[in-house]
Amino acid sequence: MSNRRRAAPVYLQLARQIQERIDAGELPAGSRLPSEPELCAEFGVNRLTIRQAVAELERAASIEIRRGVGTFVRPPVTRVSITVDPLSQRLDVGSVTMALPHTGAPTRGEGGGDDRGGVPGEGGERVIAVAPASDSAVDAEAARHLGRPLAELSRVETVVLIGAEPWGVSSYWMESALVPRELSVPGEADNVVRVLAEATGIVLEYDWRAFSAVGADIGDADLLGVPTGSPLLVREGVSCTPDGEAVLYVRRRINGERARFVLNFRPEKERSDAMPSTAEDG
Amino acid sequence: MSNRRRAAPVYLQLARQIQERIDAGELPAGSRLPSEPELCAEFGVNRLTIRQAVAELERAASIEIRRGVGTFVRPPVTRVSITVDPLSQRLDVGSVTMALPHTGAPTRGEGGGDDRGGVPGEGGERVIAVAPASDSAVDAEAARHLGRPLAELSRVETVVLIGAEPWGVSSYWMESALVPRELSVPGEADNVVRVLAEATGIVLEYDWRAFSAVGADIGDADLLGVPTGSPLLVREGVSCTPDGEAVLYVRRRINGERARFVLNFRPEKERSDAMPSTAEDG
């Protein structure tokens, strides 16, 4: 009849213990954790148990593991903020692609300052596949959003780059007849929405946009260079003609660590220095 | 000089192989995977290797593991959609809490239908802690957003429930003097924003809101009953008086599987049945 709560597994206790050291400042951002053998000795457990604890902290984004080097406490993340003015901006002018300020690789690791100015290629969008919609669940949802039969649709898959680093993965669905020739073959494309608008002469407006969060599936994880299950910010929605005819459904998965979408509800004002805002949305 | 790409580790190859079976329909949603010993025999590897592969698929949300029972292919997720009308809704009327339609526990698992009607308690918000802001990074950010010194602020931590299930975790920061007595002690609170507005007589408007994605840290994972690192949708922002004075900073982490925020940019129209919309936002 003992209602005693089962003790947590050892690896979880260790994870919490190490997290407490981090929170308490005993292990400041950028500092190195003891090596796995050292932790084994300290806690008197098998290496695999230590590894489970460390993996837990890595999933929690508390630490960063660098193979062959060591394990380090992560500094607080800095995100790219993208502002959307919900009161006025209704025109879908293209992609977020060109937005980002200093495109240098993100600062990480030690507390040491590492300015890295002037990475030349600002970014862009690389088409990696174009194919007719199949009967997969995601294609079916796109067809539903566009109110068109699956058979008429094509899907364009792209990777959005900042500098040379993948920042997000996009899937676009549109009528197959609308797919511009420039996009019909994998390669650089700069900005899919703009190419589409220019090639077809269609003016695109936002119909709706939605935000959600998912873990990276195996395919997206590959493309983005992150572990499977990493949090991705999903931004999806339909763009339409000024008449309201749905033309394009887009679903973009963005490395969660590297983006924040901001909606300002009040007219431009002195806002706290809080929002290091930027850029346009697409 | 061999530039041959290193072969992927066995567990990853197995994960991809199993994922392909799922994608191909050989393992339909709801079906059970072979047990771990069976998979060991089939692929001729150690059980731990199989477990690594299976863990990978679980992180990718492709499968669901039920201890003592088996491992099952997950059906596509269904999310609660919350609409925000960016053109008009500017008043911060309270929490998303009361929003959700049928509060039954989410359907999961087998393809079999499992209606579960009539969970009585519709949900609410449970205060779990109230404390003065410390010098932690997250408290400091709140102070920055509110433009007030840390010492004047208090933090209120709550869990947002749907039925009996935790749906999100909220942190609110406000002037310590403003914290209503009703919130000053842990317990049921129904709706923090409403309580705050009623207790102080302050009318709250949105200043800004932002969306991002993070993995659950150990604490949030505990509160939400999800694994560490699970994708959470973060909705944060400042609410202010009609004069624009920042009053409240809120940062809510929502189980990523269970929420989607929708912004409609066009006036109400016949929209595709796509958006099974709902509710208000807070």
Place this chain on the structure above:
DNA sequence: AAGTGGTCTAGACCACTAG
């Protein structure tokens, strides 16, 4: 009781990074 997944040990070998 039987079968499932969860935790843990001991030991091995490998790949990557740095000095």
Place this chain on the structure above:
DNA sequence: TAGTGGTCTAGACCACTTT
């Protein structure tokens, strides 16, 4: 080359669920 983390094996015991 030495030290780090990454992968894999073999075997054990446990907790949970179902029958």
